[in-house]
Amino acid sequence: MKRNLLLISNSTLYGRGYLDHCADEIKKLLDNKKTVLFIPYARPSGLTHKKYTKIAKDCINKMGFELKGINEYTDPKIAVEQADSIFIGGGNTFVLLKELYESGIMDLIKIRVERGMPYIGTSAGSNVACKSIMTTNDMPITYPPSFKALELVPFNINPHYLDPDPNSKHMGETRETRIREFHFFNQDYVVGLREGSMLLVKDDNITLKGSTGARVFKNNKEPLEIKPGEKLDFLLK
Amino acid sequence: MKRNLLLISNSTLYGRGYLDHCADEIKKLLDNKKTVLFIPYARPSGLTHKKYTKIAKDCINKMGFELKGINEYTDPKIAVEQADSIFIGGGNTFVLLKELYESGIMDLIKIRVERGMPYIGTSAGSNVACKSIMTTNDMPITYPPSFKALELVPFNINPHYLDPDPNSKHMGETRETRIREFHFFNQDYVVGLREGSMLLVKDDNITLKGSTGARVFKNNKEPLEIKPGEKLDFLLK
Numbered sequence: 001m002k003r004n005l006l007l008i009s010n011s012t013l014y015g016r017g018y019l020d021h022c023a024d025e026i027k028k029l030l031d032n033k034k035t036v037l038f039i040p041y042a043r044p045s046g047l048t049h050k051k052y053t054k055i056a057k058d059c060i061n062k063m064g065f066e067l068k069g070i071n072e073y074t075d076p077k078i079a080v081e082q083a084d085s086i087f088i089g090g091g092n093t094f095v096l097l098k099e100l101y102e103s104g105i106m107d108l109i110k111i112r113v114e115r116g117m118p119y120i121g122t123s124a125g126s127n128v129a130c131k132s133i134m135t136t137n138d139m140p141i142t143y144p145p146s147f148k149a150l151e152l153v154p155f156n157i158n159p160h161y162l163d164p165d166p167n168s169k170h171m172g173e174t175r176e177t178r179i180r181e182f183h184f185f186n187q188d189y190v191v192g193l194r195e196g197s198m199l200l201v202k203d204d205n206i207t208l209k210g211s212t213g214a215r216v217f218k219n220n221k222e223p224l225e226i227k228p229g230e231k232l233d234f235l236l237k
Numbered sequence: 238m239k240r241n242l243l244l245i246s247n248s249t250l251y252g253r254g255y256l257d258h259c260a261d262e263i264k265k266l267l268d269n270k271k272t273v274l275f276i277p278y279a280r281p282s283g284l285t286h287k288k289y290t291k292i293a294k295d296c297i298n299k300m301g302f303e304l305k306g307i308n309e310y311t312d313p314k315i316a317v318e319q320a321d322s323i324f325i326g327g328g329n330t331f332v333l334l335k336e337l338y339e340s341g342i343m344d345l346i347k348i349r350v351e352r353g354m355p356y357i358g359t360s361a362g363s364n365v366a367c368k369s370i371m372t373t374n375d376m377p378i379t380y381p382p383s384f385k386a387l388e389l390v391p392f393n394i395n396p397h398y399l400d401p402d403p404n405s406k407h408m409g410e411t412r413e414t415r416i417r418e419f420h421f422f423n424q425d426y427v428v429g430l431r432e433g434s435m436l437l438v439k440d441d442n443i444t445l446k447g448s449t450g451a452r453v454f455k456n457n458k459e460p461l462e463i464k465p466g467e468k469l470d471f472l473l474k
Contacts, residue, residue, distance in 0.1 A: 012408055013408065140331075183283075
């Protein structure tokens with residue numbers, strides 16, 4: 001299958017600017033493309049589509065590409081049909097997925113990306129590229145028609161993955177416990193992508209990029225620690 | 238309206254035993270009741286209904302009350318109809334709410350509790366007592382038919398509430414940011430119940446119990462800090 005995806009844990013790393021830590025990978029992925037279609041539906045901190053698009057535009061422009069928000073089109077379907085590449089930004093995964101369904105572009109995005117159109121996702125934008133949004137960290141502040149996502153890859157991501165803190169006195173579930181609970185009801189791989197990490201998916205190959213590593217979870221198995229640069233092709237089988 | 242509820246942030250406080258920190262309030266709430274109906278549907282860490290009921294039974298027995306799990310009845314509806322009092326334990330809120338809907342006992346619980354039957358909830362069990370589960374911290378590992386909950390009270394709770402950590406380098410949303418995002422789409426009060434806190438709801442009165450305080454959020458308003466012992470009757474208006 002054709003795949004050309006960059007699935008990023010987080011858009012902003014502590015102490016750095018928006019998309020700074022993943023700018024080189026974004027530029028390589030976009031390669032000879034001229035324009036990026038931005039999907040601002042996840043609305044971080046309730047930002048309007050317009051304001052969120054402005055932030056993405058300023059940043060992507062500096063990398064040498066044009067960017068247009070899907071909100072700047074009358075028909076979101078035409079926006080996707082005409083796109084050169086697509087970037088779905090982070091925010092609230094439930095708000096994002098609901099809007100993707102309601103705008104009727106789920107199938108269209110899938111068709112275009114499976115024919116090789118570059119796809120960039122950060123945080124919630126990486127969640128919706130996966131099989132389902134069932135391993136998001138976000139609050140379910142709105143009710144989407146399904147938790148099924150774009151299924152551009154046959155596994156799930158947990159973005160902003162946090163290792164358990166042995167000194168914590170907080171009794172809420174750790175991220176690992178939550179993912180284990182997911183595996184009582186589901187069998188799919190879950191990639192815990194630490195902030196600073198991203199998956200580069202090229203056809204049937206996956207490489208872990210970034211600096212912080214990742215942790216791969218599977219039901220009835222011990223978690224696997226993956227180092228930057230390592231391959232994760234097994235996730236696609 | 239008749240109400241006799243104890244909505245607890247967390248079942249186990251750091252360094253203490255199961256229900257230790259809220260045992261006195263539970264005993265007072267149950268008063269002259271003899272038996273407790275336990276709902277183990279939230280399955281923390283994937284625990285079976287049987288094992289989870291055993292943990293609750295051992296603890297509630299020591300307080301001087303009998304406990305029976307809803308799983309010990311052939312018909313869950315009869316279990317609720319015959320109950321003296323009800324205790325819904327914590328775990329995964331999505332798993333819990335789905336099972337409550339599927340077992341057909343949502344309306345029955347509501348009717349019984351609105352006629353004065355004592356209701357105890359911990360964590361996810363407190364979430365489902367509220368208007369919706371939209372302010373849970375849990376992963377959406379299963380898809381319930383709605384996010385609408387029992388509506389025993391007209392507001393929401395965020396259990397295990399965590400104050401922002403000024404020293405954190407983690408870029409994932411803080412709890413406060415997530416609740417603010419909720420308020421872009423919803424108007425209900427949200428009570429951020431720190432671990433160690435609980436709400437005692439008696440008819441039209443609410444008192445904050447426990448040792449750690451709470452934070453009340455409302456759209457377009459500054460959060461309110463509430464101290465142990467303070468009244469929150471305004472939440473019911």
